[in-house]
Amino acid sequence: MKLIGQNSISKYLSYFLYVIFLFIAFHFIYEIIGFSVLYYKYKTGSNVLSQFFLLGNDVGWAKxxxxxxxxxVLKFKIFYPFTTQNLLTGIYTRSFLISSLIGSGFFTIFILVCYKITKALSKDQIFNITTINWFKKLAWLSIIYVPIEITNWFLNLNLKMSADIFYISFIFLSLGIAIFFIIAFFKKGYELQSENDLTI
Structure with a gap:
């Protein structure tokens, strides 16, 4: 089976990434709703939706x-809707919530862009402006994530995560730079394809 083009691995990979995107997007949206409800509970002392969103010193963690x-310490737990299956739990702090939202938001957008790229690569003519633009978005997304993550780490000064942050930052910065080389290759392919079409 071909890697790119119609009826290729790219086509089926795009279907898979689309399903993953829907799943992760649901998580991200539900996480925002959960944090909003927890904030409301924290500010008002309300017990609203306590079967799905727990906030307190004891949220069922094993001793x-x-x-x-x-x-x-104030902790939280968010369950999947209408279940007792744990979605997210942790210590209720501003830094934890912000870090969680940054990570979930980035990963949601990252998977969406990867889906768009694989979808574009499943066309007959892969050297096109659409593919190049989606690769640009992926490159800039990878690079922009690095200062956001480092700034978040610096503001919260989570020293336990310091080594991880620099490894992750190096990986995404390298990925962004590598994608710019791929973009240059696709631009050259697009130019040659356009010249060939004009000649024909």
Missing amino acids: NEYTNPIKN
Whole structure:
């Protein structure tokens, strides 16, 4: 089977990425709703939607050597809608919420752009402006994510995450730069294809 073009791996990969995007987008939207409800509960002391969004010193974490030192810390737990399946849990702090939203938002957009690229690569003529523009979006998204993540880390000074942040930043910065080389290749292919079409 071909990697690109019609009836290729790219076509079926685009279907797979579309399903993944829908799943992750649901998570991201539900996370925003969950954090909004938790903020409302925190500010008002309300007990609204307590079966799906828990906020308190005890949200059902097991008592052990890791949780005992933080037993009096405010925690949260978000369940999937109409289930008791845990979606997200953690310590209720501004830095945790912001970091979670940045990561979820970035990953949602990243998967969407990857879906658009694989969809464009499943066409007969892959050297086109649409494909080039989606590659540009992916390159800039990867590069812009780095200063956002480093700024978030710096403002929250989460020293435990310092090594991870720099590894992740290096990976996405390298990815963004590598994609610009791919863009140059696709631009050259588009120019040659256009010249060939004019000649014909």
